[in-house]
Amino acid sequence: MTFQELQKFIKISDERLRKYFDGLEDTEKRTLARTVKLTEEVGELAAEVLAHHNWQRQEKMNKHSHKDLNHEFADVIITTFLLADVMQVNLEKAVRDKIKKIERRYKDK
Numbered sequence: 001m002t003f004q005e006l007q008k009f010i011k012i013s014d015e016r017l018r019k020y021f022d023g024l025e026d027t028e029k030r031t032l033a034r035t036v037k038l039t040e041e042v043g044e045l046a047a048e049v050l051a052h053h054n055w056q057r058q059e060k061m062n063k064h065s066h067k068d069l070n071h072e073f074a075d076v077i078i079t080t081f082l083l084a085d086v087m088q089v090n091l092e093k094a095v096r097d098k099i100k101k102i103e104r105r106y107k108d109k
């Protein structure tokens with residue numbers, strides 16, 4: 001999947017979410033809601049990382065599957081893109097620029 005394909009999905013998801021949840025037409029509320037949602041998804045990913053290493057209670061371990069870890073990584077990426085979209089951040093450019101910066105940092109090391 002390319003950045004463009006993901007961006008297309010994000011636009012469709014944004015429209016769906018705005019219809020589904022009242023009050024998300026306001027940009028500031030949408031930014032806040034998506035920031036909170038991203039925090040939630042990072043927490044879910046953290047829980048799956050713990051389970052991956054068998055560091056969760058047995059009740060949680062009984063429900064755990066490797067698929068959940070993959071889904072939570074995807075949730076973090078999708079939610080990050082939704083937040084970037086509402087804040088008009090071009091993530092493809094941001095990642096490209098950041099990679100260049102990191103490459104320069106380690107160029108002579």
Ligand SMILES: [Mg+2]
Binds near residue numbers: 041
């Ligand atoms: Mg999740």
